[in-house]
Amino acid sequence: MKEIVEVTSLFTGFVSWIMVYVSLEHQYWKESTQDGSVIVTSAVYENLWRSCASDSTGTYDCREFPSLFALPGYIQASRALMIASIVFGTFGLAATLVGMQCSKVCGENYILKGRVAAIGGVFFLLQGICTMIAISWYAANITQQFFDQLYAGTKYEIGQALYIGWSSAVLAICGGSCLLFSCRSSAPREKIAYPYQPSSRGHILSTVATSQTAPSNYDRNAYV
Secondary structure (H helix, E strand, O other), rough: OOOHHHHHHHHHHHHHHHHHHHHHHOOOOOOEEOOOOOOOEEEEOOOOOOOEEOOOOOEEEEOOOOOOOEEEEEEHHHHHHHHHHHHHHHHHHHHHHHOOOOOOOOOOHHHHHHHHHHHHHHHHHHHHHHHHHHHHHHHHHHHHHHOOOOOOOOOOOOOOOHHHHHHHHHHHHHHHHHHHHHHHOOOOOOOOOOOOOOOHHHHHHHHHHHHHHHOOOOOOHHHO
16 A cells, blocks of 8 residues: 555656646746737737747747846745755655665665655655745736736736646645655554553462461460
């Protein structure tokens, strides 16, 4: 049963790791809204690295963000969190592969393997948490600007990459949780040694027997 959980968690973590990379490189983190437009002649879409514009003829032009420090803080934080998510996922995959019961690494030391697999589950949880924070933070800024009546700039809607990122975060959190639960449930319970204490009943019986067999210090003539 544990081997099935480990394989399932590994597969889930691998899929979530791939989806993080796909979401990071996807062009459509946000796209300009068409709400209230009768004729749409152009569209603007962005991700964490570049901004692109396309027209009705299908031609598009992209430009990289010129300066890192000129970007809003949430974009810089989302970049860092997504990169950290990929790093955590890589460590999680490596630790899970080493800690699997069918792995030849660490020999037959299943206690050590279980601990390594649990570390892999922690890395998967960190991957999912970082991805969830980055995606949700980015989406919160999009919705805040969209519903702000005083915002005069271009309003955007949530792009496809954010849905991929949310799915990746859920898969990573589920895989890491299952891996941690399986390692914890299979951990050997330590036996507590209690000192042996003889029963009081046996002690009383031995005392009575001793008193009955004890020789008397007085002769029978003392009672005459």
